[in-house]
Amino acid sequence: xxxxxxxxxxxxxxxxxxxxxxxxxxxxxxxxxxxxxxxxxxxxxxxxxxxxxxxxxxxxxxxxxxxxxxxxxxxxxxxxxxxxxxxxxxxxxxxxxxxxxxxxxxxxxxxxxxxxxxxxxxxxxxxxxxxxxxxxxxxxxxxxxxxxxxxxxxxxxxxxxxxxxxxxxxxxxxxxxxxxxxxxxxxxxxxxxxxxxxxxxxxxxxxxxxxxxxxxxxxxxxxxxxxxxxxxxxxxxxxxxxxxxxxxxxxxxxxxxxxxxxxxxxxxxxxxxxxxxxxxxxxxxxxxxxxxxxxxxxxxxxxxxxxxxxxxxxxxxxxxxxxxxxxxxxxxxxxxxxxxxxxxxxxxxxxxxxxx
Numbered sequence: 001x002x003x004x005x006x007x008x009x010x011x012x013x014x015x016x017x018x019x020x021x022x023x024x025x026x027x028x029x030x031x032x033x034x035x036x037x038x039x040x041x042x043x044x045x046x047x048x049x050x051x052x053x054x055x056x057x058x059x060x061x062x063x064x065x066x067x068x069x070x071x072x073x074x075x076x077x078x079x080x081x082x083x084x085x086x087x088x089x090x091x092x093x094x095x096x097x098x099x100x101x102x103x104x105x106x107x108x109x110x111x112x113x114x115x116x117x118x119x120x121x122x123x124x125x126x127x128x129x130x131x132x133x134x135x136x137x138x139x140x141x142x143x144x145x146x147x148x149x150x151x152x153x154x155x156x157x158x159x160x161x162x163x164x165x166x167x168x169x170x171x172x173x174x175x176x177x178x179x180x181x182x183x184x185x186x187x188x189x190x191x192x193x194x195x196x197x198x199x200x201x202x203x204x205x206x207x208x209x210x211x212x213x214x215x216x217x218x219x220x221x222x223x224x225x226x227x228x229x230x231x232x233x234x235x236x237x238x239x240x241x242x243x244x245x246x247x248x249x250x251x252x253x254x255x256x257x258x259x260x261x262x263x264x265x266x267x268x269x270x271x272x273x274x275x276x277x278x279x280x281x282x283x284x285x286x287x288x289x290x291x292x293x294x295x296x297x298x299x300x301x302x303x304x305x306x307x308x309x310x311x312x313x314x315x316x317x318x319x320x321x322x323x324x325x326x327x328x329x330x331x332x333x334x335x336x337x338x339x340x341x342x343x344x345x346x347x348x349x350x351x352x353x354x355x356x
Contacts, residue, residue: 087250087285087355088214088243093155094203096164101155107354108153108171110292110312112324114348117147117177119333121342126231128268128339133230141190142182147326147346149175156198165203169217172196177334191336197221197239211244211251221256225335232267233335235259235275248286250355254279273304274331274339285355288316296330306331306341314350324350 036048086094093099122141127134151173160166176192179185199219206213217240224234236259243252255278263269279296290313297307308330314322329343 112350114346117346123340322350
């Protein structure tokens with residue numbers, strides 16, 4: 001005899017559905033952590049604990065970024081135009097965000113070695129109107145020699161007057177003419193010039209004829225050859241450089257005034273009439289090439305009218321190594337030749353960009 005359940009079939013099916021669901025999600029019915037320990041599946045046991053402590057264990061999908069907010073593909077993004085670098089700012093740290101602190105060694109004038117430096121007019125008996133300053137005999141100097149120069153500058157005091165517009169700099173340049181091919185004279189250094197200077201540099205910002213005036217400075221400059229009589233030469237100057245630039249071009253105008261000495265101490269009383277009372281230096285810098293032109297004059301007429309021009313070109317060879325060409329014509333290629341006129345041509349290498 002079979003016993004029948006006293007529930008309609010639909011009710012029995014509903015009860016079975018509820019029981020099945022309770023077995024599939026036991027965490028929903030858990031009231032004590034011990035209820036979760038009976039679950040064999042790791043995922044079910046974790047869901048049980050999460051639900052018991054009110055934590056939603058369902059993974060959340062990250063919000064999708066709108067198409068308009070997504071960054072453009074690197075291939076499709078327009079390239080930003082490169083900002084034009086300021087030659088004078090890189091040289092003198094003029095802007096507040098260019099300051100690099102004091103006592104940092106930086107380039108100043110060209111650093112080069114010219115194994116070939118030739119002149120068409122050798123000064124074999126240097127002279128000066130100062131008493132006892134004329135060589136007694138003529139020396140057998142070669143017209144071909146080597147020339148080398150190095151120099152540096154460093155900031156001694158940043159923001160001297162506050163406001164990020166004034167810095168005190170120290171610069172030093174040394175150049176030598178070496179009779180390296182003159183075996184008869186034991187290959188001596190014919191002339192070495194020493195040039196220390198101090199410059200107070202001020203940042204400016206004005207326009208004139210399409211050029212931007214970036215800086216001016218006031219400095220004390222000493223130049224000498226460190227030799228004894230009769231070949232001693234030296235002078236001191238107050239120099240006031242003014243720097244302007246336009247694109248890859250920079251121009252520096254440097255008027256100066258000689259600091260006079262007593263006649264008995266003056267090695268070269270007429271030096272300003274030959275080495276000049278100011279110069280202009282025009283520089284072009286682009287693509288690793290650096291071209292410079294210098295012109296100076298005595299700013300006097302008649303028999304006191306003298307001057308000089310110099311052209312320099314440094315071009316890339318490899319990394320910081322550059323080829324270097326120099327041409328000079330006029331008076332004062334060196335201090336010992338301050339009142340001697342000649343043309344000079346040299347070829348060699350340079351080790352850095354002096355306007356960077």
